[in-house]
Structure formats: C-alpha cells, structure tokens
Amino acid sequence: MEPALFITELSQRLGMTEAARDGWRPQCDAVLDKFSYHSASCVAGGERVQRHNALRDHLFLWADLAGLKPEKEKPGLLLPHRPDETVAARRPADIFLPAFAGFPTALDLAVTAPLRSESLSEAGSVATAAAAAYAQTKAAHLGAAAECARQGITFRPLVLETTGAWEAEAASLLRRISGAVALRTGQDVSQLHSRLLQEMCVIARTHRARAVLRRRTGLALATGMDAVQHFDS
Incomplete structure (x- = not known):
C-alpha cells in the first residue's frame, strides 16, 4: 500500500478526521463528512466497480490455485423457462465454480459499509451485521x-x-478455498488462510483510501481548501 493510502486508512482506524469540516459533493448530492465515512459507500466516481473487480480477480486466482476451475462472469448460466424471459442474460456469478462441495456454485461478491443506514442500528453491537444484512x-x-x-x-x-x-x-467458504490450496501445495493452511484474508483486506481498504483522496482533492479544487488535513485536533 502506498504511503498516502496507508496514512489515510490509519487515520480512519484511529477515528481521526480527514478534514477540518464537512463538505458537499455535488457529484453524488451528498455530504462528504470530515471523517470520510461517506467515501466507503459513495456510488459516484467508479471506485466501487474498480474495487469489486480487483477483489473478484484476486479471489479468482486463489480459486484457480485451489483447482476449482473457476470462470469469471460466466454467460448463459441460467436458462429461461419461457422464450420471452430475459433470465438467460443475467450473470449471477462473479465467479462460477463448476463443482464446489459437489454442486455448481455461483459466487456473488459484494462490499458494504458498516455505516449504511439499513444496518446502522445493529452494526455497533453485532459483528458483521452490515455484511449479513447485505448478503x-x-x-x-x-x-x-x-x-x-x-x-x-x-x-x-x-x-x-x-x-x-x-x-x-463467506468467511467459511474462503477457509475452504484456503484449505484446498493447502492440500495442493503442501503449505500450512493457517498461514495460507491468513494470507488470503490479508490480501483481500488490503485490496478493499486500498480502494477505500483512494476514494477518500480523490474526493478530498476534488473538493479542494472546487473550494480552494486543503485537500486532506490528517491528524487535525
């Protein structure tokens, strides 16, 4: 992770502000809060798609190492029940595994923010409440x-x-993929699983930090303010 991205992520982990005050982001018609929590779920700018694709591609590599014969965005996975149905055009699998635990399996990858309004009431007291709700x-x-x-x-x-x-x-499935890689390579499964989780986490947090910096830079250009003010008191 690049130094600027690492500092951006570290400041949020420590609950520090990214700017002196809240701002307004016209691209998504929303408040860009001084902690930059909004950047994790902002739909404007294309970062969410880039993050999704980076995570998908990395998980695909691990599934391939596991010998699971993965396919990305497999077309024609669903067959229509009637000629006028459009279900055949849908691609429910970001990664398709032809035989996982004995069944063809469609893995649909997604990222969500704990501070989404739909799950905010539970997120503070239940671990991964936002992820469970979005699943x-x-x-x-x-x-x-x-x-x-x-x-x-x-x-x-x-x-x-x-x-x-x-x-x-999802965590359970990732452990099974790590285990399959361990069986094929003879490596320690715990170390491999830790590595997989770390790599996926770094990808997700790198893209979140990049989204923060892009928004801060855009706001600065629009208002003449400092783009990022790390470690404000």
Whole structure:
C-alpha cells in the first residue's frame, strides 16, 4: 500500500478526521463528512466497480490455485423457462465454480459499509451485521438465490465490509478455498488462510483510501481548501 493510502486508512482506524469540516459533493448530492465515512459507500466516481473487480480477480486466482476451475462472469448460466424471459442474460456469478462441495456454485461478491443506514442500528453491537444484512439482500435481489436453486446451482453471496471483515458464511467458504490450496501445495493452511484474508483486506481498504483522496482533492479544487488535513485536533 502506498504511503498516502496507508496514512489515510490509519487515520480512519484511529477515528481521526480527514478534514477540518464537512463538505458537499455535488457529484453524488451528498455530504462528504470530515471523517470520510461517506467515501466507503459513495456510488459516484467508479471506485466501487474498480474495487469489486480487483477483489473478484484476486479471489479468482486463489480459486484457480485451489483447482476449482473457476470462470469469471460466466454467460448463459441460467436458462429461461419461457422464450420471452430475459433470465438467460443475467450473470449471477462473479465467479462460477463448476463443482464446489459437489454442486455448481455461483459466487456473488459484494462490499458494504458498516455505516449504511439499513444496518446502522445493529452494526455497533453485532459483528458483521452490515455484511449479513447485505448478503440477504443479494440473495433476494431479482430472486437470484431461488432461481439458481431451481436450476441446480448453489448461490453464495460473498460479502465483505469495508473494514475487511467477512460475513460468516463467506468467511467459511474462503477457509475452504484456503484449505484446498493447502492440500495442493503442501503449505500450512493457517498461514495460507491468513494470507488470503490479508490480501483481500488490503485490496478493499486500498480502494477505500483512494476514494477518500480523490474526493478530498476534488473538493479542494472546487473550494480552494486543503485537500486532506490528517491528524487535525
């Protein structure tokens, strides 16, 4: 991680401000708070897509090392029940595993922020509450899980919080992938699993920090303020 990104992430972990005051970001019509929490879930700017693709590609490499024969964004995974249905155009699998635990499996990767309004009431007292809530949302969206089940495919949302914490079932699946890599390579499974989690966490947090710096720079250009004021009192 580059020094500027590391400092940005460290300041948030310590609860320090990124700027002297809140600002307004017209691109997404929202407040850019002085702690930059908004940057973790902002939909404008393209960072969310870049983060998603980077995480998907890295997990794909691990699934390949595990011998799981992964495929990215497999087309034609779902078959229509009627000629007029558009279900065949959907791609429920960011990564498709033709035989995981005995079943074809669609892994749907997503990242969510603990401070999302939908899960904020639980996030302060229940670990990975935001990830668990968003996993249910992903499964229910357009009936993805039900449609996959009807066609003999296991749908598995893999939800990561911007802090680097995984939803419980996703964490279990990642451990199985680490175990498969360990069996093929003869390496220690605990060390491999720690490495996988660290690498995925660093990717997620690097993209969050990059989103913060881009927004601070944009705000500075628009207002003439200092872009980032780390370690403000």
